[in-house]
Amino acid sequence: MRRLNAGLLVIAFVLSLFAGRLVQLQGIDSEKYAEAAMDQRLQPIDLPAVRGNITDADGNLLALTQAARGIFVDPTRVEPEKKTEIAARLSSVLGLDVGAVLKALDKKGTEYVPLIHQVPPERAELVLSLGYRGVGTVPESRRSYPADAVAANVIGFVNQDGDGGEGLEYAYNKLLKGVSGWQRVEISPDGQHIPMGEGQVKEPVPGKGLRLTLVQDIQWRAEEEVAAAVKKHKAESGTVLVMTPDGKVLAMASYPSYDPNEYSKANASQLSNRAVGEAFEPGSTGKVITAAALLEEGLVTPETPFDVPDHIWKYKTKFKDSHSHKLWKGLTFGGILAKSSNVGTIMAAENLTDEKMYAYLTAFGFGSRTGVGLPGETAGLFHPPEEWSGTDRYPISYGQTISVNALQMASVYATIANGGVRVTPTLVAGTLDGEGNFTPAEQPSSRRVISEDTAHQLIRMLEGATTQEGTAPQAHIAEYRVAGKTGTADRYVESKKRYDGYTASFVGMAPADDPQLIVQVVLQDPKRGYYGGEVAAPVFKEVMEFALKSRKVAPTGTAAPSLKMFAD
Template sequence: MVILLLFAGRLTWIQAFEADTYAEAAANLRMQTKDIPTLRGQITDSEGNPFALSVEVRDVFVDPEEVPEDERDQLIDELVTRFDLEEEAVAGKVDAKPSRYQVVAKEVPPGDWQEFQDLGLSGVGADVDYERVYPEETGAADLVGFVGAEGHGLEGLEGYLDSTLAGEAGKHQVEVGQDGTQIPMLNGLVRKPEAGQDVRLTLDRDLQWYAQQALADRVEELEAEAGSVVVSNKEGEILAMADFPTYSQTDIASSEPEDRSNGAVASTFEPGSTNKVITLAAALEEGKTTPETVYTVPYSLQYYDQTFRNSTDNGTQRLTTNGIMAQSSNVGTIKIADQVGAPVLHRYMTGFGLGQPTGLALPGEEAGVLTDPDDWWGTQLPSVSIGHGLSVNAVQMASVYATVANGGVRVEPSLVSGTVDPEGEFTAAEEPDRQRVISEETAERLQLMLEAVTSDEGTAPEARIDGYRVAGKTGTANRIDPETGRYDEGGYTATFAGFAPADDPELVVQVVLHNPQDTYYGGEAAGPVFNDIMSFALKSYEVPPTDQEAPALRLVEDEDEDADG
């Protein structure tokens, strides 16, 4: 009896003094806050052509309590037929009383939903949502990446720029019934959704597609393991970044991680002879040599315990610095490197951007390896001078040649032009860092030397383009076998880097082929890809043909002339 009196007293107290508090707590248990989807920003090229965009869709639901019995069969039939659904699953949701909310179809195009709605059937509705769409055949999957099931960026630019693209979902309150049904509330809006910003890239969509196709064709033709292409202007703006192998953004499940890796920044390699441009740049800038300085260049050179050789045995030659570049002489370059010295060469290599991040901050980027000159052992200087004993990525080497094309001023590579807010206002990205690495005079001398590489006397006549003067450099380097850690059986990396027009540079193309079979020399393997892509780019950007012949450079000594080394 005493216990009953205590309970009765407590109940009276609650009803008299705490009723509002308990009522509020009960209401809160019935209320939940639900996200309102927002529009994710687009990723576009420089002209606004989309690489990724979101389109409005509908999530169709039924309210079983509102479906009249005489419309049930027709409703099920129409849902199954129009939205390609399983009849048994739809029937189960239509009959799921006492539920008030059962989603039957997701990502339905608005037009299809409108046609369904025009039937006038009861007990069916739709919520607005957004689907991420990737246009076919852009050739940019490895760069752009994709979003996950929840709409958040997972890889590539979609992941890296997620906070910019995502916007902020809205919030509204729903009342949750005893069966878990969510019932939207009138005046339940907590926060309006805020659309994400579009990201405008420096890329050219047509050039991106063409570069991807040209690269894929050559990789498959030569049965290479992989390849990358970077196209930029001389100011370091990336116009195309292609990679192979690649994948379909509409079929992520069938892809492997290596298919989705952006090899242009994630794959490092020894640059081989493309690195010689830095060695000669340092020597010219430091006054250690001139374009016409003559060197005695034997086929091989003993350096401590290692023998360095030229790629072709032409005996002992008397080559100018021009000729050493044109013929890609390893021995000649090593002699010039000895004049420069390790600390100075290392300083120029870092000045050109090697051994450090590109500045693009792309997911998976590898900065490569460039050891401190204090750690260079006996044969490290000659090895590094000809592009061995260090590693780079494709964007880094493209930047080296863009620097030469830009008169010696290195502009940090850039990929994002800016953002566009939901009102259409464009905000430009921060200006990239600029730094003079070599003088304009040295750059002009290098431009002429690199042009000689594409002459009949050079190593890459395959890179020439009718009507244009072309400058560039081949590269062929051994690859380390990842299983043994040795060069034996590792294959080769074939590269070509260059710019055009050589007399007034505008465009830069870097081609990398990893382990091509049969044909692996840079000029023969990568040169044709450079030619193909550069030809397309020059026409696309309506670059006028060259109206002057290239000056004749002296590649070998004149008779009765003394050599310097």
């Protein structure tokens, strides 16, 4: 009986321990252990914000965000004997490296290892249909470019991490991306998200969208024409810009280019936006600034005559025109610009001081970035007068030994077309919120560079370049008056540390009596012809004619005044 009582006492003691433990687990510490159990089932997941759309000026989508899925694995739930099979199947379906998938499946100390992001929903469904334990998906989004390569060098792309990699996607990444949230989701034993399970969430804040000044059909045509010209003339690259006089960029085309939907296939040359990132010597298109300075300072008039030989000596250095010619006796200043005479420009600019020349060049935007807000923009190369050598002022007067980007040069002609007022070039018209409400961008800065009278005189003189007596009759457009200037410059190649090949360009405006559009064409190192009037002017004509009709600009209602080329 004593043994039985002792046994019952021991049993009672043990049961009391069990009871006490149960009281502790289910009563005193119940919340603590419930939280621990939940922590084992809950997994943290980032919730990226929906990235804002990018549209052209008319609302056509150029970049948008679409539904996608992220694929992950839970190594603790993957069946060990199937790891090799799973790695092989997932790598095949998702285009991943087998070794990388195996490494993810073998990772210790975690129940959530992301394999790949931004997978199309149908591909994610295929992964789930394989039926492997420990392989799951989470909601995500991916960037899509419905117009494919159109404006790719301007817009850029979004990388695998959800950040902008180039162009506006990079420059406006914070605004477009929004603010990411997070979620702790309950994961089932087979690795799937339990839709009605316990969870915690911080909702993401969607990004804002951008409405651009670009016009999709004009952008497309500019890209088509520059690509064709580069191939036709065996050039290294090319750019085309279309602007309004008040600085709105309607098209910014670069070639070679790429498809941002498959940006990983592109090289650095294709990804770059040459319209702002490539510096070159403008050549004779830069003569318009010297002309503006001379007219504004009252040193010449369009009818001022000069006796212009085909070469001239300055400080034992020979400067010459692009073609040999007899003495042009009594060639007017307007004729000098129309015939693009280097020698004539040097002679006309003799009374313009270095300081004045520098002041007008900087006022037109040389030596500083345009303010358009694109990444990778170069300010070009332009030194102050105290750093000029004895002969630098002469090639500078006709657009050599200095460098600019294409947008800088196009902006010079936009300033003239705008009556002498320079407006900072703009690409972004404003922003769009999640409801589609539009907020206009701040008005760009502006400043007067030359008088309206000087601008009008320059336009009349530039009309002479598109006549049969000028350097670019191929820029002529039926029913529209055209004013413009050719450029053919020696091309400096940084990698070779020497001049090699040419830069051919043409920039002009139409209708010349009331300018509505400016188009600039630049071809780098063309090998089948290289004069601006020969290879760039025809591209200008095609793009300008299309843009005028697309914008429904009425044909010119007046006849072009005759330019007096020679004095009586």
